[in-house]
Amino acid sequence: MFVKAYPEVDADPGIRRQVLSETPELMVVAFRFGEEGAEGKLHNHPHVQSTYVESGRFRFAIDGTEFEVGPGDSFVIPSGAEHGCVCLRPGTLIDTFTPRRDDFL
16 A cells, blocks of 8 residues: 655645545545634535544535534535535644545645
């Protein structure tokens, strides 16, 4: 098994992104929110996404429905759903995408 180290990169203001592992079928990515108010802008993509809250607190919107999540919470975002979040307390989200997000490589 080959493990490749990926660097952390700026994603949006106040947010760093790091690919943790990937194959063509699956990708795991850490999003580190360093400040309250940092925003993952509304967007959509064809990938199915699972999000796990490792730490912090976030307000998410998925297709117009808003909810708050904290450590230990997880949920799935369907393919094509418009979604984004606002950081309420700094922390880290672990996102899994299927298939891999080649735009993150």
